[in-house]
Amino acid sequence: MTFEGAPDPESELAPPSRAYVRVLDWVESEMRAGRLRIGDQLPGERALAEEHGISRASVRDAIRTLEVMGLVRTATGSGPRAGAVLISRPAKGISNMLRLHVASSGLLVEDIVEVRALLETWAATVVDLDLWADGGQEILHEAADLLETMEDVSLSRDEFQALDTRFHVLLAKLAGNAVLDAVMASLKDAVGDVVSEAVPTEEEWKPLATVLRHQHQGIFDAVSGREHHKAAHLLREHIEWFYANTTAKRPETPEHPPRLGA
């Protein structure tokens, strides 16, 4: 695969191959061949520009693109640790893209919620606590700690939601699928702001939080009690209830069009 993608029907109008894509393609092929690994430093700007016959500005475009994708971390300065280092944070990359596409309404929140419900309920049915040995119990302990922290009624809506996200991401982790972990973290992140906007006041938030606490406990008990199908059912109910109750409160005025599609 290359970052050029399929031929664009309007390619005659588009500028010729963007120079920075050469660096993206090079990084991809070097990683595939094992010549570049996570933690490695990329060659300097000047070296990359000369190697690929492009300007240093184009090299900077490539590095910025990789940064947004969660594949590169840049450090300023001139020491040995300066420059671009390869990292692997797929959730960051996917989440950056999803957030913008949700903002543009290219992706509807209700569709994201549906995908989330599918993934989480699937994850609940394939959890095998025995496969995890002590690791599974550690994850459950961590999830139990989160539930305890969420009992604090003085938590703000944003604080509660951050913990709520971690709870769901942790449970999904028990399915042992790294792609699922990355997508889960991104999906929750991508719709977080929309939910925050939809429940504007803390007074409206408090009664919702009480129900959420109860639902979380039920889900946790089912997962730790190995009741897979019950856990999946409760998760779907929880996710759908939450979005039905948060999006329905959004006033449909010209200033607030019904962009949630609910």
Ligand SMILES: [Zn+2]
């Ligand atoms: Zn939740």
